[in-house]
Amino acid sequence: MADTASTSLQSLLVEAKDASRALSVASAAARDAALQAMSRIVSDNVEPIVAANAEDLARGVSEGMSEGLQDRLRLTPDRIRALSQAIEDIRALADPVGDVVRGMTLPNGLQVSQVRVPFGVVGAIYEARPNVTIDIAALGIKSGNVVVLRGGSQAHATNTVLVSLLREALVQAGLPAAAVTSVDDFGRDGARAMMQGRGLIDVLIPRGSAALIETVVTESTVPVIETGSGVVHIFVDASADLAQAVDIIDNAKVQRPSVCNAVETVLVHEAAAQELLPMLGARLEKSGVVIHADERARETLPSAVLATEEDWAREYLSLELAITVVDSLDAALEHIRTYSTHHTEAILTADMTNAERFLNEVDSASVIVNASTRFTDGGEFGFGAEVGISTQKLHARGPMGLPELTSTKWIVRGQGQVRA
Amino acid sequence: MADTASTSLQSLLVEAKDASRALSVASAAARDAALQAMSRIVSDNVEPIVAANAEDLARGVSEGMSEGLQDRLRLTPDRIRALSQAIEDIRALADPVGDVVRGMTLPNGLQVSQVRVPFGVVGAIYEARPNVTIDIAALGIKSGNVVVLRGGSQAHATNTVLVSLLREALVQAGLPAAAVTSVDDFGRDGARAMMQGRGLIDVLIPRGSAALIETVVTESTVPVIETGSGVVHIFVDASADLAQAVDIIDNAKVQRPSVCNAVETVLVHEAAAQELLPMLGARLEKSGVVIHADERARETLPSAVLATEEDWAREYLSLELAITVVDSLDAALEHIRTYSTHHTEAILTADMTNAERFLNEVDSASVIVNASTRFTDGGEFGFGAEVGISTQKLHARGPMGLPELTSTKWIVRGQGQVRA
Numbered sequence: 001m002a003d004t005a006s007t008s009l010q011s012l013l014v015e016a017k018d019a020s021r022a023l024s025v026a027s028a029a030a031r032d033a034a035l036q037a038m039s040r041i042v043s044d045n046v047e048p049i050v051a052a053n054a055e056d057l058a059r060g061v062s063e064g065m066s067e068g069l070q071d072r073l074r075l076t077p078d079r080i081r082a083l084s085q086a087i088e089d090i091r092a093l094a095d096p097v098g099d100v101v102r103g104m105t106l107p108n109g110l111q112v113s114q115v116r117v118p119f120g121v122v123g124a125i126y127e128a129r130p131n132v133t134i135d136i137a138a139l140g141i142k143s144g145n146v147v148v149l150r151g152g153s154q155a156h157a158t159n160t161v162l163v164s165l166l167r168e169a170l171v172q173a174g175l176p177a178a179a180v181t182s183v184d185d186f187g188r189d190g191a192r193a194m195m196q197g198r199g200l201i202d203v204l205i206p207r208g209s210a211a212l213i214e215t216v217v218t219e220s221t222v223p224v225i226e227t228g229s230g231v232v233h234i235f236v237d238a239s240a241d242l243a244q245a246v247d248i249i250d251n252a253k254v255q256r257p258s259v260c261n262a263v264e265t266v267l268v269h270e271a272a273a274q275e276l277l278p279m280l281g282a283r284l285e286k287s288g289v290v291i292h293a294d295e296r297a298r299e300t301l302p303s304a305v306l307a308t309e310e311d312w313a314r315e316y317l318s319l320e321l322a323i324t325v326v327d328s329l330d331a332a333l334e335h336i337r338t339y340s341t342h343h344t345e346a347i348l349t350a351d352m353t354n355a356e357r358f359l360n361e362v363d364s365a366s367v368i369v370n371a372s373t374r375f376t377d378g379g380e381f382g383f384g385a386e387v388g389i390s391t392q393k394l395h396a397r398g399p400m401g402l403p404e405l406t407s408t409k410w411i412v413r414g415q416g417q418v419r420a
Numbered sequence: 421m422a423d424t425a426s427t428s429l430q431s432l433l434v435e436a437k438d439a440s441r442a443l444s445v446a447s448a449a450a451r452d453a454a455l456q457a458m459s460r461i462v463s464d465n466v467e468p469i470v471a472a473n474a475e476d477l478a479r480g481v482s483e484g485m486s487e488g489l490q491d492r493l494r495l496t497p498d499r500i501r502a503l504s505q506a507i508e509d510i511r512a513l514a515d516p517v518g519d520v521v522r523g524m525t526l527p528n529g530l531q532v533s534q535v536r537v538p539f540g541v542v543g544a545i546y547e548a549r550p551n552v553t554i555d556i557a558a559l560g561i562k563s564g565n566v567v568v569l570r571g572g573s574q575a576h577a578t579n580t581v582l583v584s585l586l587r588e589a590l591v592q593a594g595l596p597a598a599a600v601t602s603v604d605d606f607g608r609d610g611a612r613a614m615m616q617g618r619g620l621i622d623v624l625i626p627r628g629s630a631a632l633i634e635t636v637v638t639e640s641t642v643p644v645i646e647t648g649s650g651v652v653h654i655f656v657d658a659s660a661d662l663a664q665a666v667d668i669i670d671n672a673k674v675q676r677p678s679v680c681n682a683v684e685t686v687l688v689h690e691a692a693a694q695e696l697l698p699m700l701g702a703r704l705e706k707s708g709v710v711i712h713a714d715e716r717a718r719e720t721l722p723s724a725v726l727a728t729e730e731d732w733a734r735e736y737l738s739l740e741l742a743i744t745v746v747d748s749l750d751a752a753l754e755h756i757r758t759y760s761t762h763h764t765e766a767i768l769t770a771d772m773t774n775a776e777r778f779l780n781e782v783d784s785a786s787v788i789v790n791a792s793t794r795f796t797d798g799g800e801f802g803f804g805a806e807v808g809i810s811t812q813k814l815h816a817r818g819p820m821g822l823p824e825l826t827s828t829k830w831i832v833r834g835q836g837q838v839r840a
Binding site: 021024025104106110112114117119120198202203217218221223224225241244247248250251252255359360361363364365366367368369370371372374375376380381382392393394395397398399407408409410411412413414415416417418419 | 441444445524526530532534537539540618622623637638641643644645661664667668671672675779780781783784785786787788789790791792794795796800801802812813814815817818819827828829830831832833834835836837838839
């Protein structure tokens with residue numbers, strides 16, 4: 001019985017790999033037609049999707065699922081129509097496949113070019129977010145990849161309906177159904193087979209909690225792109241424009257606190273603390289932010305909670321913020337080195353030398369001078385769609401767009417050349 | 421005792437990580453000065469290097485080391501001077517650090533640029549090739565990286581001397597000695613600490629046998645760049661220029677048979693077999709090549725050894741070659757899909773449609789039309805130096821030069837922008 005299950009799991013992955021051949025040679029027009037069919041089938045099936053989603057939600061509620069998780073899981077008719085539109089938006093993006101990255105003619109006449117090609121099979125492991133099913137499938141097909149999905153047990157009914165609709169759309173458009181493959185019926189064995197699927201899965205993208213990402217990175221023999229969490233810092237230098245600093249920090253914390261590029265710790269140069277902190281405290285209080293401050297910051301922020309060592313490493317993802325006063329830029333850099341998750345850090349300063357030092361010495365995917373940390377975002381950078389924000393250094397770093405879902409291939413055209 | 425050893429191993433890796441901060445902000449001039457000192461110290465110390473190497477060789481011989489391995493391990497005065505020159509050559513290459521990959525000004529005035537930055541700490545695990553010690557150290561320093569090396573027990577005495585000289589040169593040039601760090605004193609524990617060194621090692625490059633690479637890929641939680649083996653194919657289409665085909669195949673097999681881009685299997689379209697194979701057989705015989713042919717190829721190559729199933733998957737790395745006759749381009753593509761290691765494949769043809777199909781459908785790092793497979797090479801592509809040839813799809817694919825030893829960072833310069 002277990003053997004039959006693992007055979008059929010393996011055969012699913014082999015089918016997906018085989019389908020990647022068809023996808024890799026499908027024209028952009030054929031892939032776009034499939035995306036159009038996918039968009040249409042999602043908007044045409046709001047009712048069955050809502051019904052399946054209600055099933056997942058009811059099970060979640062009975063198992064005590066938090067309000068936040070329920071919200072991430074919930075698909076309303078409006079949200080479903082937005083997902084259908086998101087597929088259309090992805091279809092409208094420029095096709096990365098076939099782009100020539102660089103090229104040259106060698107002295108012996110060989111014409112060499114490096115061109116973008118699909119990875120082949122992109123795996124995604126995520127949790128309780130059925131929108132990711134649509135998102136990754138659309139990004140995958142647009143970039144000529146097959147996607148293999150493990151969407152988690154909490155969204156199982158919803159994802160089953162979504163995947164079955166997407167596969168129907170693929171077939172309508174003349175592409176193999178296996179171009180969108182789910183291993184959710186196999187529970188954790190499905191995730192394990194993906195993580196160990198060398199030769200079948202070309203790259204694996206975990207999206208979700210730090211624990212999920214840690215598991216995938218540790219257990220995978222397949223290459224992983226880490227899309228990590230953000231303990232994001234803003235350093236207010238002695239020379240900063242303080243009114244501007246208050247606006248930027250408020251925006252970076254409050255505009256959308258639940259996302260990875262929201263600020264979590266503010267470091268204030270001691271020369272700016274006495275003037276800045278009362279203004280900042282008043283603004284953040286108005287925005288409903290709970291401040292965790294160290295002893296020195298509490299001198300001018302007496303109503304703040306006393307910060308503990310744990311606060312410096314916390315990604316609150318909520319209306320909470322840690323504040324510390326530091327002696328110098330060096331002390332700020334040292335704090336950031338210790339606690340940063342290498343996502344985004346910003347300096348607010350009027351001093352060019354300090355700005356340059358911060359840009360050079362902070363080892364993060366995105367380093368910002370005098371602007372909100374919320375700008376580290378594929379949409380803001382003009383990528384049109386975002387696969388995630390990579391906090392690792394290999395292959396992709398920072399916001400990932402469609403080109404980051406491709407590999408390259410060297411094409412060499414000769415006229416009989418041999419090596420001397 | 422074991423605890424002390426693992427503490428000091430860990431502290432070596434932490435020192436290397438700390439040194440990466442100094443390297444990442446060192447100017448190109450400072451890094452070049454270190455390379456100059458490294459080159460000089462190697463050429464000034466031919467005698468101690470030869471003496472240490474003689475020790476390794478004597479131990480190898482007493483343990484029954486093969487001639488081939490002895491040759492890879494051996495450092496003669498000429499080879500040492502060539503290594504010193506290789507460091508100079510790497511110094512003369514363009515600095516990849518700080519290159520702007522792309523940039524834009526957003527509608528809100530934010531200036532965004534993606535710039536090349538060093539990885540930080542590059543680990544290398546390799547076997548019995550002391551030249552790799554010099555090579556990786558020089559490429560690493562040139563690209564602003566710290567290198568951590570595990571060079572294997574067979575070259576232990578040689579690598580100890582080389583690393584100690586390189587560290588002396590770094591200090592002379594004002595850079596931290598830890599920028600070249602060896603974990604060889606810790607044996608396999610050293611390799612294990614590197615493979616599990618998340619946060620301390622940024623990328624790991626294994627160089628050596630397929631078994632070594634497999635171990636590193638399987639056991640690492642650190643990102644790995646696979647530099648794999650090459651079961652390289654040439655397909656001779658019905659329309660190929662047959663005299664040219666004989667020249668190309670002979671070159672691809674014979675010019676340097678021990679390397680990964682040498683051809684291992686030739687597939688011949690049945691329409692070309694009868695005319696091509698006698699010519700090809702005669703040429704290869706003259707070059708001393710042993711041919712393993714399938715039944716159909718043996719009809720015109722009666723003196724060839726009968727190929728077994730295993731021959732199709734073998735990387736001979738010697739003057740042996742497998743030959744099969746196929747019915748069609750499709751059959752050739754199917755054979756390549758089954759046995760290729762995704763390194764390099766070539767088609768010899770006069771038919772444009774078939775050339776395009778081969779270029780599109782073969783999923784290898786380098787795909788070649790009408791030229792020798794020996795051109796898949798960083799030197800030939802004009803990179804000046806080669807870190808290795810990646811057969812994976814993430815980060816780098818095909819010949820890797822200095823830019824492939826870097827990551828990128830997004831730099832954002834604002835004037836107070838916040839998100840709406």
